[in-house]
Amino acid sequence: MSLEAVDSLLAHVGSTVNREAGGYMIGRVMRLEGQYCLHILDSVPAKEVSSSHVSLQFQPKSALPVLEKIRNYEQRGMRGILGVGYYHSHPFNSNFVQPSSTDENTILTNFRDFYYASMIIDPLSGSWDIFVIQDSRIVSIKNNCFFVPKSYSDFGAIT
16 A cells, blocks of 8 residues: 555545545555555545445545546556545444444445455544455455555556
């Protein structure tokens, strides 16, 4: 994960602690030492949302800035950039960064590709976790995450 993406999404959810906030993560899928690796390069706050302290729904037009940002990366010569998941906050219960039943349904229904990630953040404590689907189960990959400056984005993407 790029340090800049993490700083940006933490700042976004931290600015809204009385209701859920979220957005999209963009990046690329790479192969490192024979293993697939997800490089989360950037985050895009969703501004067109319906939210409360226990729910968040992205409106379709909230995805338009994601497409614009991907196009900007491509214009700078970076290939293989795509939407790799989403993030959102759980402001209602400090340190609760596990998927709710609604989160689980969203992940299993809409984010089935192996590279899609879902990040959940507690904006009050700053704790977080990140999940993917493996073998039809939602699993945390937080212990497999490492943080790098955005300048490390020169790694090659798979296509």
